Amino acid sequence: MNRIKQLFASKKNILSIYYTAGYPNTGDTIQIAEALEKSGADMLEIGFPYSDPVADGPVIQASSKKSLDQGMNLKLLFEQLKDLRTSVTIPVLLMGYVNPVLQFGVENFCKACAEVGVDGCIVPDLPMVEYEEFYKECFEEHNLSNVFLITPQTAEERIHKIDGLTNGFIYLLSSSATTGKNLEVGNTTEAYFSRIKNLNLKNPTMIGFGISDKQTFDKACSYANGAIIGTAFVKAIDNGNIEESVSEFMKKFKS
Amino acid sequence: MKYKVNEKGYYGDFGGAYIPEMLYPNVEELRQNYLRIIDDAGFQKEFHQLMKDYVGRPSPLYLANRLSERYGANIFLKREDLNHTGAHKINNTIGQILLAEKLGKKRIIAETGAGQHGVATATVCALRNLECVIYMGEVDIERQAPNVARMKMLGAKVVPASSGSKTLKDATNEAMRDWINNPVDTHYIIGSVVGPHPYPDMVAIFQSIISEETKKQLMAQTGSDQPDYVLACVGGGSNAMGMFYHFMDDENVKLIAVEAAGKGVSSGFSAATTYLGKEGVLHGSRSILMQTPDGQVVEPHSVSAGLDYPGIGPQHAHLFKTGRGKYVSITDEESLDAGLLLTQLEGIIPAIESAHALAYLEKMEFKGGENVVVCLSGRGDKDLDTYIKYFKL
Numbered sequence: 001m002n003r004i005k006q007l008f009a010s011k012k013n014i015l016s017i018y019y020t021a022g023y024p025n026t027g028d029t030i031q032i033a034e035a036l037e038k039s040g041a042d043m044l045e046i047g048f049p050y051s052d053p054v055a056d057g058p059v060i061q062a063s064s065k066k067s068l069d070q071g072m073n074l075k076l077l078f079e080q081l082k083d084l085r086t087s088v089t090i091p092v093l094l095m096g097y098v099n100p101v102l103q104f105g106v107e108n109f110c111k112a113c114a115e116v117g118v119d120g121c122i123v124p125d126l127p128m129v130e131y132e133e134f135y136k137e138c139f140e141e142h143n144l145s146n147v148f149l150i151t152p153q154t155a156e157e158r159i160h161k162i163d164g165l166t167n168g169f170i171y172l173l174s175s176s177a178t179t180g181k182n183l184e185v186g187n188t189t190e191a192y193f194s195r196i197k198n199l200n201l202k203n204p205t206m207i208g209f210g211i212s213d214k215q216t217f218d219k220a221c222s223y224a225n226g227a228i229i230g231t232a233f234v235k236a237i238d239n240g241n242i243e244e245s246v247s248e249f250m251k252k253f254k255s
Numbered sequence: 256m257k258y259k260v261n262e263k264g265y266y267g268d269f270g271g272a273y274i275p276e277m278l279y280p281n282v283e284e285l286r287q288n289y290l291r292i293i294d295d296a297g298f299q300k301e302f303h304q305l306m307k308d309y310v311g312r313p314s315p316l317y318l319a320n321r322l323s324e325r326y327g328a329n330i331f332l333k334r335e336d337l338n339h340t341g342a343h344k345i346n347n348t349i350g351q352i353l354l355a356e357k358l359g360k361k362r363i364i365a366e367t368g369a370g371q372h373g374v375a376t377a378t379v380c381a382l383r384n385l386e387c388v389i390y391m392g393e394v395d396i397e398r399q400a401p402n403v404a405r406m407k408m409l410g411a412k413v414v415p416a417s418s419g420s421k422t423l424k425d426a427t428n429e430a431m432r433d434w435i436n437n438p439v440d441t442h443y444i445i446g447s448v449v450g451p452h453p454y455p456d457m458v459a460i461f462q463s464i465i466s467e468e469t470k471k472q473l474m475a476q477t478g479s480d481q482p483d484y485v486l487a488c489v490g491g492g493s494n495a496m497g498m499f500y501h502f503m504d505d506e507n508v509k510l511i512a513v514e515a516a517g518k519g520v521s522s523g524f525s526a527a528t529t530y531l532g533k534e535g536v537l538h539g540s541r542s543i544l545m546q547t548p549d550g551q552v553v554e555p556h557s558v559s560a561g562l563d564y565p566g567i568g569p570q571h572a573h574l575f576k577t578g579r580g581k582y583v584s585i586t587d588e589e590s591l592d593a594g595l596l597l598t599q600l601e602g603i604i605p606a607i608e609s610a611h612a613l614a615y616l617e618k619m620e621f622k623g624g625e626n627v628v629v630c631l632s633g634r635g636d637k638d639l640d641t642y643i644k645y646f647k648l
Binding site for chain 2: 050051053055057065075097101102104129130148150151155173176178181
């Protein structure tokens with residue numbers, strides 16, 4: 001059983017944090033992971049940057065660009081993560097777009113993930129059919145979870161198909177939006193969250209996009225196993241002092 | 256049929272729909288409906304009526320005598336520059352706006368490079384009374400000011416794309432983000448044969464009217480519908496795909512696609528995708544694109560905004576890889592010189608995009624008497640500033 005499954009089996013109200021590798025500075029990747037675990041994060045999603053992040057809003061576009069300009073790439077990221085498991089025990093996923101993975105080589109990518117102790121991946125522009133045909137075997141061989149997204153517009157039949165193909169958790173988008181939009185839980189969003197909850201999927205769900213404070217986090221947790229915070233965290237660490245800004249940020253989510 | 260899309264949305268190794276889940280419902284809706292809608296007799300009637308009465312089709316196939324004399328071959332120009340709005344782009348926007356109406360969409364978005372596709376989209380939105388938002392790179396807004404003014408006058412909102420190189424690639428990213436954020440009532444009119452399946456096929460079908468007419472016109476003018484060569488410029492590749500479409504299965508017709516070499520293929524300022532690129536995924540499809548070894552998309556360069564794109568459509572990638580098409584490149588200077596040459600020999604000022612295709616005639620060797628069709632995809636009014644500066648007119 002990998003760390004993701006263990007986490008969901010043992011804990012509720014899971015707080016997962018996304019951040020861009022190599023941002024604000026190239027060497028910060030590991031330090032941020034350690035600081036987040038220390039401050040109570042349950043799971044990490046480390047973004048590997050891409051030049052054309054179509055699913056991202058301005059904040060993550062900017063962090064990706066800065067990270068790339070400073071020289072980040074997958075090879076360097078795996079070097080940085082070499083000793084990840086000597087100091088970080090919580091589950092870690094890599095999140096990014098498919099083209100860098102293709103150029104790195106799918107096999108090499110999965111192998112490198114397994115070697116450094118990465119537990120899963122989120123690749124938003126990798127379609128289900130491609131995953132099934134060309135990636136699944138390799139992911140499973142290296143004990144990697146692959147996480148798919150669903151939106152309020154995803155048809156029920158497709159949700160079940162995604163559930164069948166997932167081994168980890170399902171990423172529930174609060175609305176169809178690029179990253180960084182605020183979560184406004186109106187009646188339609190609540191109806192959607194309830195609808196998903198009542199499908200009794202085999203995989204746990206995490207709500208993402210637009211979670212920025214304790215109130216939105218708690219709201220999300222009432223419908224899912226936890227929530228993912230990205231943009232709000234990336235914004236909070238752009239000033240340089242990692243240790244301090246991480247612990248300040250995480251305080252907001254402690255009851 | 257071996258160069259057409261298969262049931263999985265692929266052309267050989269290229270194509271597919273590499274899109275985030277947020278775009279899936281819209282793209283899937285299109286995929287399930289586009290052929291049914293396009294093949295409908297009522298749709299066809301309306302499309303062809305507008306092509307004739309509004310766009311001014313068929314566009315002439317003109318035997319350019321002085322140009323033919325210079326090269327020692329019969330050079331025919333397919334005059335897409337004479338279409339309403341001045342380029343081939345309107346063929347696709349008419350088709351897609353009718354399709355968007357059938358799907359019940361209320362709002363239209365599009366990306367544009369040179370502004371030709373933006374103008375063509377704003378035009379059909381005015382015609383059909385639909386809201387129109389055009390994404391355009393900041394750099395292009397500056398170098399294509401007359402087209403920006405046209406779009407605004409037509410009632411479109413022009414939104415500057417200020418990320419990345421601030422050109423066509425970034426405008427496309429912004430349009431995709433808009434579509435993600437407006438998942439229900441919006442249709443995205445992609446302007447080239449790029450994007451997730453079914454866009455490359457759909458745009459190719461609407462543009463295929465170019466080669467459909469050309470075949471009939473050649474038959475009438477030369478007694479054969481099989482020329483020796485067909486040439487067109489390629490950015491994303493929509494005019495080229497329209498020009499090649501009905502010739503793809505005529506294996507004796509040589510297809511030549513002309514990319515923009517910019518300041519030279521090895522200068523670091525180029526958009527010669529097949530020469531500089533590798534296989535990968537950009538804007539929703541697997542194709543050939545200019546990228547770093549790490550898979551980051553490289554900023555292209557071309558004097559022509561319409562060719563300033565780091566990828567090519569997946570069908571072009573397939574024609575390139577199979578050898579069915581010959582992909583070559585022409586520099587900024589060569590294209591500008593060819594533009595002036597056509598102006599002075601034939602009295603036609605071509606778009607700098609189209610001038611790339613014309614420039615390749617200089618590099619071809621003819622035995623004499625070959626029939627050569629060049630797609631004159633657009634007119635050069637929008638490029639006067641560039642021509643004036645370069646030739647110090």
